[in-house]
Structure formats: structure tokens, C-alpha cells
Amino acid sequence: MKLINTLTVAAMLTALPTYGMAQTFPDGPITWVVNWPAGGGQDTTSRLVADRLSDVLGVPVVIENYDGAGGLTGMRELAGADPDGYTIGMLGSSSVIQQYTTNEPVMMDQLEVLSFFGPDPGALTVGANTPYETLDEYITAVKEAPGDVPNGNDPPGGASYISAAIMESVLGLELNKVPYGGYAPTVTALLSGEVESATVPVPQVLEHATAGDVRVLGVMSGSRHFLARDIPTFAEQGYDVFAGDFRAVVAPAGLPEDVGQILSDALVEVLSSEEFVAAANAAGYMIEPLGAEEARDRISAFDEQVYPVLEEAGLVTNPK
């Protein structure tokens, strides 16, 4: 850890002079906005990064948690901050969705993408007491009784709701989507048998799968999940379902280019370091360090994928 720090600081020092005025940035503490309360996924991942980002940049990176309006309070705080690089924050897929589904939303063009953090692919999990042993069986059963199989997910617009909706629209299914206020109550409902399936990400159900309380039937991503190498993807089983949450680091729009570059480089450096990846993986998070350009592409790709789904579900109140 010490060695890596020294190395990264050294790397930073050699890299700095190329950015002109940027030598002065950063010369004070950076505020990292988390738009959810302490303890959640957004908070844990932010803290993992912020702690190490502070080592790389040589200034404190302070987490500020906001709560309310489904994450919108924090996003507004972030978008409304001075675009000087001293306020940055984490963004999830829900913020992209909220552009179209809420009043007074924060639009993506109010934010400057700095880096990608990683995807958090959705998965289909069923309770151990359900008859579904394979994905095929599950899909057949849902097709036989449209709208009857209860699936636990977020309220409409949340990540696991969108995963379920994407699965429905790609496979031509109709589920009984039962909303819960977050992953923890969803998993509880799955364990107690109140719902037969759930579309939460893999880390949320991994321990229960190991204990034999639930079965993960498939992961909605291009490759298998690093924590569960034995679980096939949907695509491997012949169903082209790709869905899930993701995280990216953003700043208010209008950031000076060189400042954005410093932050972006520092973030990619943190996200690529072996020590960080090990810590994040141990906590259950998939890391995919991408710079600003590629991160922006990923976010717009998600945007294009999710908009028709929202429209189909009748959730769009601010059309594109």
C-alpha cells in the first residue's frame, strides 16, 4: 500500500507539468457528493475511491451524503456546485433514468463525465423453494401464466425494475413486478418466499446462493460475473438480455478542460491499481476503469437502451 502510494505520487508528479496551469490544481480539499445515505452501494464505492483518490491527488477528498427525492437532492447539489473541480460525485443509472421520469430533473448535459467506475449487471435469482431449476424452465413458466409470477424489484424507474423490464421486453414475458424500497427488502422478500424471483445484482444474493437459499439462473451481462464464475450469462443460454446498474464519476458541467483531465487521469489511475481492484472486488464491486470519453459513450449507450423501455412502461413524463 505504502509503496503503491509512493509510486502513484511519483507518477503524478512527473505527469503534472504537462497541463500548464493545472499545477495549482488541486490545492484544497475536494468534496465528493454521494446522492444516497451512508451505508449503501453508492456510498461504499465512493468511499473506496475517495480514500485512494486523496492519496493520488495529495489533498483530502471528503464524502458528503445527501438523501431525498430518490437521489435527486444530491444530484442537484452536485450539478449546482461551482465547476472548479472541487466538487465531484458518483452517478448511477437511476440518474440517467430520472431525466425522463421526474419533475425538475438534473439533465446529463449539466454534468461532465470524468470516468467510468464499473457495471453492476443484473441477475435473475429464484428462491430455493421454487420449481425453477433453469432459466428455460423459468421462462416457460412465466409464459404460461403471464403476469402471475411475482418478481421482486425496485419501484418503477429503479435499476432492478429496469432490469426486469428489459428482460420482459426482450423475451416477451409479463411478470408481476412487485416493488420494494431497495435491494435489502427485495432480498428479504425473496428469502421469505413472498416473491419467486428477483432481478437484483449478483453481490446482493451471492451469500444466499452459496448457502443454498436461492438459485441464480443467469447474469444479464456480456461475460460471467467475477464473483460467480459458475453462473452462466443470459446470452450463453440463448437469450440476449443485457441489463443492470452502472456507476460513473462526474463533475458539474463547465469544468476547465485541464482540471477535468487531471481528475479523470487520477481516477483512472486509482481505479486501475491492483490494490484498489482487490478491495473493490472483495466488497463485491466490478471495476472497469474507463476515461471520460469512453465513459460518456457507455452512458449514452445505456440512455439509448433504456429510453424505449421507459416509454413502453409509460414512465416518461419528460420526453426526449
Place this chain on the structure above:
Amino acid sequence: MSPTPNRDPQPDPHEGIHDFIAGGLCLILSSGLAIYHTAQAGRLHEDFERDPGPAFLPVVLLIALGLLGAALTIRGGLRMRHSQLSEISASLFSFWPAAVAIAILGTFLPLSELAGAAAALSIIGAALALLAGRTETAKWPVSAVSGALVGLVLFGVFRFGLSVPL
């Protein structure tokens, strides 16, 4: 179970007018919200099949509040005597310090936009101490300064002790 000890053994002679006002407020609130609720566009009034839908409970509650309001108004009207109306308006006037205090509290956000939270809180602290100290013997500059200090100290506790972004 009001937080102030208002537990006279005799029924308050003003109970009639209290009922009347409370009932009136309930009626105004329920009818106002009912107009807003029924006029709301979007998915609110759609059919959600198995789920009674988001519009259902508010309607039930608004009807309940309306009925309770009507009951209170009628009960109040029966118990009320006219002479009490002037008494109640006189006693309303005695609430000026509370109104002033609310106004002072209301300046917090605009003031912190203008001058920062620390300044806003010390000004508010001073103003409140003056207001509360009006019946006490302490000299007013002492009250103002000590009130401002209280504001500053609490700002420090929340800003630096709890790192609240003020």
C-alpha cells in the same frame, strides 16, 4: 396530549371556538387538497389492475378529514357563544412573539445564501436572544452578543464537529 401542560380539571370555556377553528381548517385543507388531487394529470388516476392505485388512499383520507372537519365545525358551532369571538381575537394578539420568532427563523436560508451560514446563525441567535430576553433583566447588548455566540458555537459544532455542509 399536547406538549404544554394544559390540563385544567374544568373543560376549557374556549373549547367550542377551538372545535370550530380546527374543523374549519380541516375542511379547507381537505377541499383544497381534493381539488389538487383530482386535477392532477399524469399516471395518478390510471387503472393499476390489482393495485388500488396511488390515487385511492388520498381520496379515502381526504373524505375522512372532510367528515371529521364537518363534525368538529358542527360541534364547535353548537358549543360556541358569540362573546368568545372577541376574546379569542384578543388572545391571538398575544402570539406576536411566536410570529416574530418564526419570521426570524425564516430568514435563515436567505441570510446564509447572502452572508454564509456562520453570519446568518449569529444574527439569528442575537435576534432570538433579544426576543426571549425581553422580559428578563439582562441588558440588551449582553443578550445580543451572547445569543450571537450561541449561534456561532452551534454552527461550529455542526460544520466542523459533524462536517455538515452548511
Place this chain on the structure above:
Amino acid sequence: MMYDLFVTILTDLISPYSLFLAFTGVVLGLVFGALPGVSSTMALAVILPFTYGMETPAAMTLMLAVFFSSVYAGSVSAILLNIPGTPGAMITLLDGHSMARKGNAVEAMAYALIASIFGGFIGWGFLVMLAPMIASYALEFGSAEYAAVVFFGLALVAYASSGDTLRGLAAGTMGLIIGVVGRDQITDVPRFTFGTADLQGGISIIPLAIGLFGIAEVLSLLSRTDKNATHVPEVTARTWPKWRALRQELPTALRGSVIGTFVGAIPAAGSAIAVALAYACEKRMSKTPKIFGTGIPRGVVAPEAANNACVGGALIPMMTLGIPGDSITAVLIGVLLLHGLRPGPGLFENQPELILTIYSALFVAIVLTAVVAGAIGIPVYRKILAIPQRLLTAGVLILCLLGAYSVRNAVVDVWIAIFFGAVGLSFIRLNIPVLPLAFGAVLGPLLEENLRRTLLIHRDMSVFFERPISCTLIALSLAILVVPAFVSMISKVQARR
């Protein structure tokens, strides 16, 4: 073998370093918890960055010390200032603040402390001995049971609340309407948001309670012209209750603790339901229910035992299922994740040391809270009463503003607190009970969400009567609502003869 390991870990925890950490945690919890609006979650978030570099046992010791002591300290602002810092303290202020007004503030804090420690140990005992069993009972709680338990809670509050019935019902209905504000949990449709994003997340409870109880109380005192209208008189009575008086409260404390543990173990049920159940249960069993709310120790002991027993209860689903029981255990799970540990059903087999560490750390936290709060906390808290009236007024009102803001760092919460300050004042003036409004706002959304979810899954209401737990709870609720009315009718008829 388990026992040997336990002794080893406990001995490790009694090292000077751990004790120092636990002591620091307890002091921080006692300071932060006593500030209104500063919930245990926030106090934990503040010390979170310091735990990164620590070993897991040290981090857990610090966090649990803050957690437990801040739950006790929440009663302090309720007793002294009539401000409930957490929903769990909303009941404590009924008798706690009334005791303080009679000059027994310190005694009320002492009762609260003793009950808290007692509740803490009972909750701890259940956690250590019966965690897996209680966890499986918690899993029995589906949406139908949830809806039933909330209904039960509402019935109990209606019963426990005194004052005029009609006005109480009106206040409760208003509370339920307040709970409706914001985006609906089931369909995500906004209701009563008046087109602003600020109300989309709903009206949060702490700012509401701070306004309704805290600000309103100060405003009402400000308007009194008589010079004796003080917040709380100087302490007149003894500090520590007599042993004999304490012994009489033992059954109350025991019942409160058991209720607290079990309700705490139901994920997301929260201490608000636990304290309401405990208080109403005592009032129901009492031969003199009328004296509740006038400042009797029993009215402090019941909720305080319950909300501190919730600490142990909330840890049960976390340790056995890896599911956070509330927002506080969510932070604890976050810390474990940052340390590379993943709580889940495998924890007992794979990491017995961690389990035992958490048990021992909570034990140490309870003992230290007793010592520190008794020896330093209460003597310092009582100094608050010596603050001159004008400064106390200014200080409490500013504390209310800051407390409301810091719950979510949201500007709108300041306006909500001020608004409900005015509402509370007019309620006091019009002699309308405020408690039903507060509980309507807390419990209403839970009831609606779970009721509608039950309908989504099971299609019709009959499920409530088919499932044993919900059927029992609904029967009990109806009994609570109907029986007293029936009894009073009979006694009236008899009196007429």
C-alpha cells in the same frame, strides 16, 4: 470451544486500546445523540473515515459504542427540550418532558439510562443466544404481516393517545395525509408534490418532529407573558431513583425490552413501532392509565428499554442473513464491506471470530455507556438547565434549524421544520393532540406500501386472515379499538342504573 474463543476475544477487547476506542465512541455518541436531528446514522457517518485504517474488531468496537450510546442520548433532548431527535424518542418525551417540567429532569434521565442499559442487555442476550431462531421468525414477516403490525401500531397509538377523540382522529388523518406526500413507493407516481422536486422524496419525519414538538414548544413558551414560563425548572428532586421504585419498574422494562428486540429484528420496522407498542402495552396493563403522560417514570422506562433493545434486535438480521435491519446496521454492513467482509448466512460458520467480536463489542459498549453516561453524561446534561432562559431559547431554536437541515443536508427540511413549528403551535393553542399526527406520518406510508404490495401479490384481502401472524395482530388491534369503548359504554349504563 466457542466459549473459549469468546473469552479470548473479550479479553482482547479489554485492552487499553480497545477500551480507549470504546470510550471515545461512547462520548461521541453521548454528544451527537443528544443533538436533535443528529441521528445515530449520522454520528456513525462522521466517524466512518476513521475506521478505514483500523482492524475490523477495533472499527466495530468504535461503531457499536457510538451506535448504542447515541440511542440512549436521543432521550436527553426529548426529556430536557421536548425535541425528539429520532422517531424512537417521540414517545419518551411524553412522560420524560413532563417529568422535567415537574423538576425531575435528572431523575427522568436516570430512569432513561437505567432502562436503556437494561434494554440493551436484554437485546444483547437475545442476540447472543437466539439470533438464528429470531431471524427465521423475522423472515415470516411478509408484506401482509408488516401491514398488520403497522395497523396494530396505529391502533395502539390511537389507544395510548389521550385528549379529545374527534380532534385526535383529525390530527391522525392529517398525519396520514402528510405520509402520502411524495412519490408513491409502488407506482412511483408523485402525489401532493405541487410540481416541485423538493417534495418528491416525501416529508421526512425528523424535521417534522423537530418542528412539531421542539420549535412549537419554544414558540409557545415565548408567547407566555408570565415570568415563570421557563423551559424546564431547575432540578428539585433526587438524581438516582430508589431501589424499591426501580424494582417496581422491572416488569415494564422487561416487557419493553422483549418488544424492542423482536420489533427491532424485523427488517426496516424501526424503533418507532417498538416504542409505541411498549408504551401502549404498559398503559393497557396499568390500573391507572390516566396518569400516563403526566410525567411518570414508567412512561420513560417502557420506550427507553424498547428502543435500546432494538439495537441488539437490529443486529440479528444483519448477522444471520446479511440484511440490514435499519439504516444504522446498513452503515455497519458498509464498514464490513470496506474491510472486505461480506455478512451473510455463512457468517456463523465461516467467521465465528467476527460474530463473537461484534457480540463482545456491543457488550463493552453497553457497560461503558452505563459508566460514562452515569458518571459524566447526566451531570453534564443537567448543566443545560442552568443556561439562562434567553440563550436556551435561541440555542434550542437554532439547534432545531441545524438539526432539521443535517438529517439529509436538504434545504427543504429547514422549511418543513419551521412550517410544522407553526402547525404545532396552533395545535397547542387549539388543544389538538400532536402525537397522532406524528405517528400517522411515520406509520401511514408503511401501512399503505405493504397493504398494496400484499394486494399485488395475493390479489385480495382475505390473505390477512389466512396468515396466522397477521390474523392475530388484526384481531388484537380490533380488540384494542373496540373493547375500551365497549367497557366504557357498559360502565356508563351501569352508572345510570
